[in-house]
Amino acid sequence: MTGTGYCRADPNPHDQKAEHTLSMSSEHPTRSTTDDASAGRALVDRLRSDITSSVFAPMEKLKFADLSKRYDVGIGTLREALTQLASEGFVTLEAGKGFKVSPVSREELLEITAHFIDLEKRALAESIQHGDENWESNLVAAHHRLTLIERLSWAERMERHSEWVQRHREFHKALVIACPGKWLVRLRSLMFDQLDRYRFLSKRAPEGLGASKFDEHGRIKDAALDHDVDKAVALIEHHIRDTSERIVSLL
Amino acid sequence: MTGTGYCRADPNPHDQKAEHTLSMSSEHPTRSTTDDASAGRALVDRLRSDITSSVFAPMEKLKFADLSKRYDVGIGTLREALTQLASEGFVTLEAGKGFKVSPVSREELLEITAHFIDLEKRALAESIQHGDENWESNLVAAHHRLTLIERLSWAERMERHSEWVQRHREFHKALVIACPGKWLVRLRSLMFDQLDRYRFLSKRAPEGLGASKFDEHGRIKDAALDHDVDKAVALIEHHIRDTSERIVSLL
DNA sequence: GATACCATAACTTTCGAAACATCATGGATA
DNA sequence: TATCCATGATGTTTCGAAAGTTATGGTATC
Numbered sequence: 001m002t003g004t005g006y007c008r009a010d011p012n013p014h015d016q017k018a019e020h021t022l023s024m025s026s027e028h029p030t031r032s033t034t035d036d037a038s039a040g041r042a043l044v045d046r047l048r049s050d051i052t053s054s055v056f057a058p059m060e061k062l063k064f065a066d067l068s069k070r071y072d073v074g075i076g077t078l079r080e081a082l083t084q085l086a087s088e089g090f091v092t093l094e095a096g097k098g099f100k101v102s103p104v105s106r107e108e109l110l111e112i113t114a115h116f117i118d119l120e121k122r123a124l125a126e127s128i129q130h131g132d133e134n135w136e137s138n139l140v141a142a143h144h145r146l147t148l149i150e151r152l153s154w155a156e157r158m159e160r161h162s163e164w165v166q167r168h169r170e171f172h173k174a175l176v177i178a179c180p181g182k183w184l185v186r187l188r189s190l191m192f193d194q195l196d197r198y199r200f201l202s203k204r205a206p207e208g209l210g211a212s213k214f215d216e217h218g219r220i221k222d223a224a225l226d227h228d229v230d231k232a233v234a235l236i237e238h239h240i241r242d243t244s245e246r247i248v249s250l251l
Numbered sequence: 252m253t254g255t256g257y258c259r260a261d262p263n264p265h266d267q268k269a270e271h272t273l274s275m276s277s278e279h280p281t282r283s284t285t286d287d288a289s290a291g292r293a294l295v296d297r298l299r300s301d302i303t304s305s306v307f308a309p310m311e312k313l314k315f316a317d318l319s320k321r322y323d324v325g326i327g328t329l330r331e332a333l334t335q336l337a338s339e340g341f342v343t344l345e346a347g348k349g350f351k352v353s354p355v356s357r358e359e360l361l362e363i364t365a366h367f368i369d370l371e372k373r374a375l376a377e378s379i380q381h382g383d384e385n386w387e388s389n390l391v392a393a394h395h396r397l398t399l400i401e402r403l404s405w406a407e408r409m410e411r412h413s414e415w416v417q418r419h420r421e422f423h424k425a426l427v428i429a430c431p432g433k434w435l436v437r438l439r440s441l442m443f444d445q446l447d448r449y450r451f452l453s454k455r456a457p458e459g460l461g462a463s464k465f466d467e468h469g470r471i472k473d474a475a476l477d478h479d480v481d482k483a484v485a486l487i488e489h490h491i492r493d494t495s496e497r498i499v500s501l502l
Numbered sequence: 503g504a505t506a507c508c509a510t511a512a513c514t515t516t517c518g519a520a521a522c523a524t525c526a527t528g529g530a531t532a
Numbered sequence: 533t534a535t536c537c538a539t540g541a542t543g544t545t546t547c548g549a550a551a552g553t554t555a556t557g558g559t560a561t562c
Contacts, residue, residue: 074547076327083331087338096553111432181362325517
């Protein structure tokens, strides 16, 4: 049945190159460059998204019987998906006791934030230096897609939160994608995905947060397009640090 | 808790704490703190080891039928193991075409080396600052186990190469295990394991390499036990960089 | 009353067959 | 000759039943 017909509607506007055929946490949800066998990979994304958005609470036990019904997939497929999420740090696997959602903590947030700032700064600097016209176009497009949602009212944003998460991820990815160091991109993606779990906690914060982040994204984009490495790096560091600090104060 | 009775012979001399119940590439082969369901995890380790030691060549296709016979496990179990190795970067998974061993390249070696140096230095510095008596004892023991093999003749070392890899990994891990940042340890382990693939290439290098490395390990251990952060960090940076440069020259 | 023991239930882990996709071959057609 | 489609072969992906393990609860024993 030809893949599964996941997203034929979207002309998939970025190619950048052949790019990584990696498999890690690089390529994600709906749109699906070099996608997997699709059934299995789609499950990984749904599970990760559900963990990120606290559908399953930290430390909650993930039972195969339940999940199998919920996602309508076989046990083997589930196990494969959970194994990958374990490698990414979203769940833990113990002895013969199955999978649990990884815990969250203030300390972990602080550590992940520090690593992400470090990696993102380096990746962004290299990306700006190596980015070509294609990279610029893709960046502009990704930012535009993000603003379309960020412009909405708070209530509307809440409804389409998973879409925002997705576009926010794509925007940040678009910033660093021209970085030649594949592992640098990979490691920073790992940390970015972990931060998603904590970002969700700031979902409740009414306004106040969204507005300033909206501006920051635009300024970072502009600095990147100007190939102003220092400015872009400084802005993104502030962007990340500020966001995390707001989240810390909510814990 | 009986686990599965993997290694009763070894009194398992390090506890450090409750430690990470993580699942990533943290805990490895034979000895096995917090081990997995054992059948599946053992397979992951054998596969990783076989990829590392070029039993399977880079870019080689990994067929389920072959592997199933070779390791005497079911297809589902294999798939789960390969999924994990894909997350760690040892294999790649494409569309409906199965798994392939990841390629190696000079550029990747250089990048991995740079990341590993950076991460290992930071982890070591923090580990030294936080290490207690238990950490020191474990470090001394790990170093001793390593020297037992390094003291052997070149021919003997060759025969017990996989054991050396294991003990070398444990020694380096013992150095940084007191680092409080779990993700820092995790990321540096990821890079360490990747470097193992390249270290194997230097296996052929007759003598010359082994001797100097032998001394370096000892000096790093001593500096760590002296809690001399600057010295230990400088030594380990040289240790890693020098090793990698020798390997680069063999490519 | 507390503890050890054993049966039962709940769940995890493993396996391989069936469904599905891709690739290679060869013959028909323009 | 080159292109295209059928066809078979090889290999991957998915699933759920069977085997194995851990937790649960109840009974006998001290």
